[in-house]
Each structure stands twice: as C-alpha cells, then as structure tokens.
Amino acid sequence: MHKQTQVFLSIISLLGFSALAQEAITDTIKKNNPTHLDEVVVTGQIESQSLRRSIQNVRVITRKDIDQLAANNLGDVLNQYINITVMPSGTTGRSTVSMFGLDALYFKILIDNIPIVNEAGLGNNIDLSQINLNDVERIEIIEGSMGVTHGANAVSGILNIITKKSSRNEWEIKTTVQEETVNTEYGLFKEGRHIQALQLGHTINENWYVSVNANRNDFQGYLGNKQGQDYSVNDGLRGYNWLPKEQFMTNALVSYQKNDFRLFYRFEMMDEKVDYYNSQVQTLFNTDLGSYRASDDNRYFTDRFYHHLNGTGKLFSQLNYNVSVSHQKQQREVESFIYRIWQDQEVNNLKEKDQSMEVLYSTGTLSNFFKSKTANLQIGYELVNNNGFSVVQEAGSTFTGIRKRIENYDAFASSEINLSDRFSVRPGFRYSFQSQFDNQYAASLGFRQLLSHDIQVRGSVGKSFRTPTFEELYQKMIFPGHYFSGNENLTPETSISYEISARKTHYFPSGLMMSNNLVVSYMDIKDRITTALTGFTPDNVPMYEAINISKYNMWNVSTTNQIQYKNLNVSLGATLVGVSQLIDSGDLRSNDEYLYSLNLNTSVSYKVPKWSTTFAAYYKYNGKAREYQSDGNEYVLTTVQATNWLDASVAKSFLKNKALNVQLGARNLLDITNVTRTGNTQTGSHAASTNVMLAYGRSYYLKLVYNLNF
Template structure:
C-alpha cells in the first residue's frame, strides 16, 4: 500500500510541476469566453480565475454525463468526499476529510437547506433534486465568515437555473433503472419521470414550473417482499421502497442592475417498512389468515426563497435573501392483512418537525476605486424544532420527557474586504460575530490570498477559523433502561476549528488545440473540543454520553489533472489524507493513540465525443483506500480499551453513452452504475483483523443499468 501511495504521489507531483514549468502557451484571451462564473463566497458573480477562493465547479454537463438520480450519485465520484448510505431508510450523507455531514454545509442559491437535525448540515443527499440545477460549486475548508456555523470542512452551493435563452423551453424525461438484477415496470427497479416548462414573457419577466417523481421499488435481495406470508424472516426488503415527489416554481424579474426572484420547492417522500414477523389471527373464521405490524415514514418539506439584488445610491450593490422552510416527518402505523393485501388500523402522527426563518444580506462596492472593495453583511436564523418519543427519548432541563420543543436563534454580522494591490495580487480578510441564544457568542475569521505568477500560474492561500454548534441529538438524547445508558449533554459547547490551505493551478493551451489543467492543493485542519459519544463507565452497565473531549487533526494533499484534445476529455486526481484523533476518557483514565492514520482516494473519468454520430461515451472510476480509526471498546474481561477499526478499500465505476437526435431535441442515455458490483465493505476491529459480524458498511445494492429518454423543445 505504501509503495502504491508513493507512486501515485510522485506521479501527481511530476505532472503538476511539469505543467507549471510548461511555457508553450497560446494567447489566453482565446479562453475568455470559456471562463466559468462562480458566486459562492464572492462579493458578486465573477470568473473563476479572479476568485480568491479555490472553487471547484460541477457543471450541468457533468451531471448529465453521470445521468445521476440525486446529489449522492454526483458527489460519489469526487475527491475528498465519501458518501455514506443506509439501506434501512435509504438515506445518503456526505463525509469530507473524515468528518461527517454535520461539518459540511449544503446550500441552495446561498440559502442553507433544512434537514432533520440542522440547517444546511446532515442533509439526505437522496432528497436533493437535480432537475433544476445550473451548476454546483464546492469550496473546501473553513467558510465560517461567509456562511456561519458548521461550515467547517467546506460548503456546497447549488445554483439553480433562473433564466432561459429561448422564449419557451420544455423538457420531459423518463428514466428506467434496474436495482441490481431486479426490474419490472411497476413493482421492481427505479422509475423516474420529470417535466419542466420555462417561459420568457419579455426581456424582463421569466417563469418556470417543474415536477418530478422518483419511485424506488426497493431491493429484495434475499427477501420476498410485502406479500410474503411465511413467518421465516424473509418478508420485506433489504433496501426499503420509497417514492419521492418534487414540485418547484420560480418567478423572476430583471431590469438593468435590478433583479428579484421568488422560488418555491416542495419535496415529499414515503418510505415503507414491512415487518419480517408475520402474525396469525387467532380464532378468525377463515383459515390461514395473517397480518403484520408495518409502518410508513412520510416526509414533507416546503421551501420559500425571496431574493433581491441591485444597486443603492447608484453605486452600492445589495443582495438580500429571505427564506422560510418547514419539514415534517410523520410515522403511519398500520396492520397489513396479507391475504387481502389491505391496510387496517392506520394511525398517523408527526414525530419530528423543523421550521426555519432565515435571512441573509450584504452590501458591497463601497468605493469607486476598484482596487478596494468592502462587504458588510448579516445573517439571522430562527429555528424551531420538535421531536417526540418516536424519534427517540429526550431530556429537557434534566427531566426525562416524551417530546421536546426547542427554539434556537443566532444573529450574525460579518465583514470582508478585498484588496487588489495589483492585477496579480489580491488579499481578502474577513470576520464574523455570532450572537447565540443557546451557547456563548461565537466568531469566525479568515484570510485569503491570490497571486498570478508568470505563465498563468495561479496560487491561492487561505486560513480560517470556524465553529460547529451541537445538534439536537447531542444535546437532548436520553435513552436509559435496564440494558442501555446513552445520554445527551445540555452543557456541550461549540467545537472550534482552524484550517489552512495552499493551492496552485495552471491551465496550458497548446498550438495543436490541446488543453491541460493542473491543480495541486495542500490542506491542514484541526478541531478542538470535538463532540463524541464516549464510554463513561463500564460497570455495572456500559454508559455513554456526548462530551467535548476529542482533538482532531487532518492534513490532505490532493492533485487533479485534466486534458482535452479534439473529441477527447480525460481527468485524473488523487488525494492522500492523514487523520489524527485523540480521545481522552478521563473518567476511565484512558487515552487513545493520536498517531496519524492515512487513506488514499483516486478518481478518474474519460469521455469521447463522436460528432458524426452525435454520441458521447463517458466512464468514471473512483478508488477509496482503506480507512482506519481508533474506537473505544471493552476487552474479554470487561475492561475499557481502544482498538483499531479498519474499513477495507473499494472501487466504484459508472459508465454511460448519450446520443442526440433531431437537432438535439431528443436524447437517449444508456449506462450502468456500480459496474464493480459493490454492495458492502468489510469492517474489522483490533490488531488481529477480527471481522465483526453484522457490522459491514453497506454501500450499494450492486450493479444496475439505466435507460434515460429526454425530449427538449425550445422555440422563440
């Protein structure tokens, strides 16, 4: 493993520095029209080259090549990102730099998306619709100044489409996909339909409406489905069936420097759980009559966003957003009668809800001198959450309760300046102060540097301090009985983090028309007062509690290389991450080893366009190296100890072929996901490599195939 790691790093560094020393350049003005425009973390939209931040852009074309069903399918192929899936509820969440989804913030048009346990964090990636996306922007590292709490490992901003080149744009799509080797048009596989209509009334008014349905019929595997009548544990599904419905609409008005839009999104999801236990009805007049106690989880999310952008006093730029979001999760319990295939005794109740009123705004362009710019901004969050005993058992003011209702608020102000000493050298300092209703007031700070060296070499550096606030479960969980003792902690304090990044990028344009882009980045991060669920006592019963005890350090070196020539486009990247985590169990007089543990990721993709056939061939591959961490456990004598847990390496490959007909009005895409047929990855514990039964990490349901048909009608 060490040999391969050294070889990958050596090759990457060779490619990087070879490119950085390359001098055979064409006039870079030829590429000015191809400059990607980014908005995340900027004072106003600007070209990627001028951004002080190192922004990674995923275009609409990238998403189309993958024929992705949700955000998880897209991110699964990118460096420094790991996707965690669950067959029991179908959720997918993101992990970056070894830290979970609570440290990574997901936004839609700069507004954080509400989730079960937070705002912008712990987002279920399967619940993020891709039909309305213009592009995705990712910034790694601390973004606490511009995006507030929990933007520790980075932010992902989804930019939705708000304009059209044509007076009318009508798009309709149907997609059929197998689930492993299972498929039928109604009760097996995945079935997706969506439609969108956009209209420019005139040069000022724009309207769009759309909707989609994603029906996942579940994965049977070795199970027999909901109508299986034997009581042998085979009833139900290995991956639960679920249906998702999405509706959205946008109204926008633009005139000169003034822009305003209102956007609405609805998301609905039903997840069905079918109990493997079959119960006979005793003394029923008919023989062989059976039922089961089943349940259904129902989610509804409503998203409203009003944004206005323009000028004040003919100079100042303002950008203000106001958002209202509400998400409810209901549980519906019922008896499923197997012979008649009918439901009885249905009882539905809300067990979890989150409602957020959010607003953010900024002023910029204070000076006529374009070498200096200043941004003043605010963020206001009013978050109200409700959980009842179905979601868990909670403790409020040290008292065990069946439900908890809490309101969390924060009111932030932030400022940043961008100083362009020359066309080549820019500096961007910033600071944020956050007034918290639950915790002590917090602050974040950052400093960004950008310098353009000769031959078009772009260098960027950044350092930042950020914070993460404890979530609902960490504060209020209380699960204590004769066999369990797991408690939250209302005295938790926010975690604090520091991150440092240095990146170098160069694009080379050859006389032959070939283009080469190279990017090398080094990142270091440490997190203090990290919250973990820790073992606090061994006897008479193992007890766990959330506490601020960990210290987390991470360093990462990553490099990407992209080559384009005529109809070929190739990309390869690698990332090596080292993680050190110190866990101090003072109550048990035990401290973990804090040595760095390393993991390697390699990704690549290759595409070839055949203009004569209007056909594009694409293939994606990502290798995820072995991951290790120390965890608390007990030995055979019942004494507390730390053991090394290892998750084995695995690879993930997707491929597709897309062909256009009738002047691009009709598209057909066929392809396969998870060509390597990965389902789960072995998890071992201890230096002896003992496999822990039932603890494998579930990643997918195996190889699947899809067919996607898209119809585009554009006219003026």
C-alpha cells in the same frame, strides 16, 4: 499565535513582495481561451467574478457533468467527487456526505446561497437523495473553513447549488423518462427505479422569466437475499435490503431583471414515503381469523416546503446589495401498523409526528463602498430562527415531544485588497450572537498570487465553529438497561484550517489544454462532541451522554488534472488523507495515531459530432478506510476494504435541432455490494469481521429526454 499561522503569513509576505516586482499578465491566453477563463463563480465571492480571479479555490460541477452522469439527485453526482464519500443507508433510505473523515454535520449544503432545512437542522446532515437537480445550472464546491461567509457548521466545506433563472428561448419544454434496474431486479411497476420529470420555462419579455418543474422518483427497493413484504416465515428474511422509497418534488420560479436590479422568488415542495418491513414475523390468533401471521411495520413520511425571495441591485448608484429572505420547514411522520401477511391487511394504524424543523432565515450583504479597483469591502448579516421538534424516550419508556427554539444573529465583514494585478489578499471576520451557547466568532485570511505562465497560487487560513445539533442537545433514549441522553450544556466545537494550492494551465497551438491543480490542507478540531460514559443510574445502568471531549486532526494532499483536446475530455484526481482522532467515551479511550486513506478518480468523455453521440466513463477508487470503533470493552481499529466504482454511458441526439436525447448507461459496473470490515484491538488481537452495505450492485438505465425550445 499558532506556529502554522506565522508560517502562513510569512508565505503571504514573500509572495506579495514577488508580485509587486513582476509585470502585468498578458491577455494572450484569455484571447485564445475566453470560455475557460470567463467561467463565473458566485460562492464565497464579494462579487461574481471569473474562476481565475477568485481568491477562493472554487470547484465547479457543470450541467454537462450532471447530464452525463444521468444524475437525478445530488448523491448521484457526488459519488464521483474526489474528496467526498457518499454514505448511503439501505436501512434508513438516507444518503449523506463525508469529507476528510468528517460526517455531514461539518459540511454545509445550500441552494442559491441559502442553507437547506432538514428535519433535524439547517444546511447540515442533508439527505442527498432529497435534493433534485432538474433546474440546476451548476454546482460550486469550496473545501475547508467557510465560517466567515457562511456561518456555523461550514467546517469541512460548502456546496452551493445554483439554479436556472433565465433563458435565451421564449419557451422551453423538457420531458424526461428514466428506467433503471436495481441490480438484476426490474419490472415496470414492481421493481427497479422509475423516474419521470417535466420542466417548463417561459421568457415573458426581456424582464420576466418563469419556470415550473416536477419530478417523480420511484425506487422500488432492493430485495437481494430478502423475500419482500408478503413473506411469512420467521427466519429473518422478510423485507428488503434497501428500503422502497417514493418521492415527488416540485418547484417554481419567478424572476424579474431590469438594468442593475434583479428579483426572484423560488418555491419548492417535496413529499417522500419510505416503507419499512420488519424482518420478524409473529404468529397471532383471534376468533375471526384464527391463527395468522403478522409483522410490526412502519412508513416514514417526510415533507418539505421552501420559500426564497432574493433581491440584488445598487444603492446610491454605487453600493451593491444582495438580500435574501427564506421560510423553510421539513418534518417527518411515522405511521406504525400491524400487517396481516396472509390477509394483505393493515390494522391498528397510528400516525405521529417524529421530528420537524421550521426555519426563518435572512442574509444580506453590502459591497463596493470604494470607487477603486484596489480594494473592495463587503459587510453583511445573517439571521437564523430554528424551531425544532423531536419525540424522545424518557425514563419508564414514555415518549415525550420536545420543542425548542434556537436563534443566532450574525454580522460579518470581508475585504478584498488587490496589492497589484497579480496579488490579492482577503481578510474576513464574523461575530455570532447565540441564544443557546456563548457567542462565537469566525475569522479568515486568504490570498491569490498570479505568476507568469498562468500559474495561480492560493492560500487560506480560517477559524470556524460547529454548533451542537438538536439531537445532540435534547435527544433521549431511556429504557430498561439503556440510558442515552443529549446534553443542553454542550458548547460549540471550534476548528482552524489551512490550505495552500497551485494551479497551472498549459495551452498549446494545436488546441490542447492541460490543467493541473495541487492542494495541501490541514485541519484541527477541538472540543468534539462524543457520546461518553458519565455515571451510573441507581440501578447501576451506565449513563451515556453527549459531551465535549474528543479531538480531530487531518491533513490532505490532493491533485486534480484535466486534458481537453477537440472533442476529448480527460480528468484525473488523487488525494491522500491522514486523520488522527482521539475518541474518549469516559470509560474507553482510542489511540490517536494517524490513519491514512488514498482515493483516486478519473473520467473520460469523447464526442463524435458526425454521430451526435457522446461516450463517457467515470471511475473512482476508494482506498482502505480505517477508524477506531468501540466493541464495548476497548476501541478496535477497523479496516473497510478498498472499493472500485465504474460508471459508463453513451448518449445520442436525434431529430431536428437534436430535440430527442437517448442515453444508455450502467452504474457500478464492477458490481460492488457489501465490503468486509475487519478489526484488531489496540493490544493487537484479532476481532470479528462484519459486512458493510455500500451499494446494491450493478445497474443499467435508459434515459429519454425530449426538448422543445422556441
């Protein structure tokens, strides 16, 4: 047994002994602050319960938080989250998440507890800009290993988006128009960001509720020092620094509820178009046009549909069941063409499917086996059928489509045992039958200790696994002088993580509330997948292949603090992360020293009821980030300079019943664009510096929302 596990179990034993010796908690705080303590969470729970009694350390982003940020997609929200770094790319149009130095392959994103598909996987490596927030009620985040309840790839944490499924009003109609500059670039049709949304909700009767949502997000790209589509000089300035992107998203919901039975069906569809303009301009000739300027351009089309049917209720008047069935598909097509710049003409258009993933998914649980408040048992299953497709570049620069099916069938069990009113433990286990790999398992043990003065102590230890992605298994890029290949013989990565946290909430007679939370965590990942040198071709070209060779260790100390007093809300967070990575590419090997990063965030909001106005500001400090990168000869320790992010807004309501809301705000007030990455070799010599494109600078927005409820 790991020494860390033995220490962890000893802590649980001591806290359990202390809990049995203490008196029951009084209900004074609950009477004085019912809203705060009755906030219900569902992610990672056996049954829905208050945040205070949850054994998992759940963090909630409310609808109010989303609105104050004027967030249209998930990336707009998470950019201010303390332990999450949003990684945008102007060259691909994608935004992904990084947590504790681990990329999006280790973090799982779900909608109503169902992992979301993308063209290369399920639940992981999600493009945050493709997740619309129109019908979102709240977002729940749990950091650390969640392999027992959520299966493969829930290594660094999970994010669960809870959608709206009922309303107190008979009709709800909401229209939104949002206009936003992109740095200094703005025009009604040619530049900037233009968002329109329509939401309709209808409570038919006490049992039935339906809703429909539609959203258009038109991002016209960011030129910066580039000259756009019609620039015809071959000096590298044609195109955009951030690619133009247009998205259409719609979803619909039908919900039925009667007594203990609830059934809902949710459908979602997304269409996205990203335009790529090549910076290289050619001079060509034909008999009709003579000499003309042209460039090889592309368009990327991404489509997604999502079906989710969920039913919850009781069996035999006691057992609680929760069953979901989902069918999802996302695919990307690439249209290549020659653009004749002077003639504004496209020729030789060719549209082909590049990647796709189609998933049949089902999960279900049974709980409440015992008529007792002391113990609860949950058993469940998860069935996943992934049908993936990707175009790969074989030897001889030939392109071939590869289609593979990957399946897993999982069974899991989790129990919550209340040893006293103050102390609960939760063991869990999952076994996964894999079609592509050896069978895997996940295990966890968590506890919650409620001390006097409303001090809450939580802890967990969990073992999880990450399965290789479709690209890591099957991708190939083989052309003269280059040989990069996936590996069908890869094995899943395994991890173990530990977390302990303490929360204290103070309530004062004046109405002031102060909440403080401290979390310490540690993670160890083995058999990490790395692209490494595995040999040479007969032509002496280095062959790079994905293999299980590297390792990763992380420890983290973070604190979040909140103050509420009447109409004032202040939060402050800080996290210190240390990461040790051994990257071994076969011919090169990095240093595995611990590299540290400090991040801070704070937010302030103040509501003036007399004016129906709310002022809000959000600040985040991303400390220096260091990591080893290969320069071809050795691993270089690179440093990305610290950045400061500041957003601010003011929102005011007008008309009767505050039907019209006007919000004026600014993102990235400190005007962050590119930051410098410098490097030093492992022998201490200086390497060249480069620029990392993080954002497109300061932007302003105006958002108008009209609500008609009756």
